Amino acid sequence: GAGVSQSPRYKVAKRGQDVALRCDPISGHVSLFWYQQALGQGPEFLTYFQNEAQLDKSGLPSDRFFAERPEGSVSTLKIQRTQQEDSAVYLCASGLKTGNWNEQFFGPGTRLTVL
Amino acid sequence: QQPVQSPQAVILREGEDAVINCSSSKALYSVHWYRQKHGEAPVFLMILLKGGEQKGHDKISASFNEKKQQSSLYLTASQLSYSGTYFCGTEYPTDKLIFGTGTRLQVFP
Numbered sequence: 001g002a003g004v005s006q007s008p009r010y011k012v013a014k015r016g017q018d019v020a021l022r023c024d025p026i027s028g029h030v031s032l033f034w035y036q037q038a039l040g041q042g043p044e045f046l047t048y049f050q051n052e053a054q055l056d057k058s059g060l061p062s063d064r065f066f067a068e069r070p071e072g073s074v075s076t077l078k079i080q081r082t083q084q085e086d087s088a089v090y091l092c093a094s095g096l097k098t099g100n101w102n103e104q105f106f107g108p109g110t111r112l113t114v115l
Numbered sequence: 116q117q118p119v120q121s122p123q124a125v126i127l128r129e130g131e132d133a134v135i136n137c138s139s140s141k142a143l144y145s146v147h148w149y150r151q152k153h154g155e156a157p158v159f160l161m162i163l164l165k166g167g168e169q170k171g172h173d174k175i176s177a178s179f180n181e182k183k184q185q186s187s188l189y190l191t192a193s194q195l196s197y198s199g200t201y202f203c204g205t206e207y208p209t210d211k212l213i214f215g216t217g218t219r220l221q222v223f224p
Contacts, residue, residue: 004156031210042117042202042214043157056211091156095210101170102145102210106156 002026004094004107012113013082021077021110025094032075033104034067035091043091049075082114116141118205118215125220127193135188135218137203146179146186147204147212150197157202161188190220198222 005024013019025032031050035043036059045059051072060067064082069075079086089111093104118139125133137146145164148171149157161171163179163186171177176189190197200219204212 033211035214042217043212045211045213048209048211050210056209059211097210101162101164102206103159103162103170104147104204104212105159106149108156 004092004105006090006092006107006110008110009108010111010113012115014115015082015084017082018078018080019082019112021079021090021112023075023077023092023094023107025073025075025092026096026105027073029094029096029105030072031095031097031102031104032069033093033095034075034077035093036061037089037091037109039088046077046090079112082112084114087112087114117213118203120201120203120215120218122218123216125218127197127220127222129195129222129224130192131222133190133193133220135190135201135203135220137186137188137205137215139184139205141184141205141207143179143181143184143186143205143207145206146177147206148175148177148186148188149202149204149214150199151202152199160201193220193222195222195224 034046037043048056049069064080089109095104148160151157163169203215
């Protein structure tokens with residue numbers, strides 16, 4: 001079956017522009033996570049959904065970052081008034097929590113460059 | 116709070132073994148291991164739970180010491196395809212993963 005897909009794969013934005021990054025999780029996966037990965041670093045947690053409910057947004061760096069998953073499947077991460085420090089790869093992961101197992105499967109990421 | 120991995124980098128010849136360690140300062144619920152190749156998404160390798168259960172790749176093994184809050188990933192008879200950066204991800208009772216500092220592994224013929 002299809003894995004997690006993300007679009008666009010690459011995005012170049014001018015400082016101050018708004019951007020929207022899309023994630024299509026694996027069908028049937030209840031959990032959806034967004035991570036930010038700077039060059040040479042590990043992924044850093046941004047936010048987490050279970051179905052349409054955003055259960056944890058403690059990792060969002062500022063109120064310019066907003067995520068939604070209105071119907072419990074596709075999710076969008078929106079960044080308003082982009083800044084240069086927002087340049088990173090944004091990874092989406094979906095997960096199927098079965099009992100104690102909570103595997104996460106990652107999409108290819110969107111590389112955002114803010115000029 | 117970020118787990119610390121050691122070593123930071125490993126260079127191997129094909130067929131050699133390696134151990135990658137992951138230490139946390141907080142009590143852990145589970146440990147996940149991922150491998151990421153340059154420009155690609157992290158790929159799931161293993162998950163280890165408190166109590167000893169584990170699930171993952173046939174050719175890779177790992178351990179989880181709950182008392183010491185440490186996990187180790189064992190790569191035996193390494194292959195060229197093992198090259199990449201390895202991350203541990205620690206899961207607290209919330210479902211999010213906190214990823215470690217990373218270990219870069221290079222396997223040469």
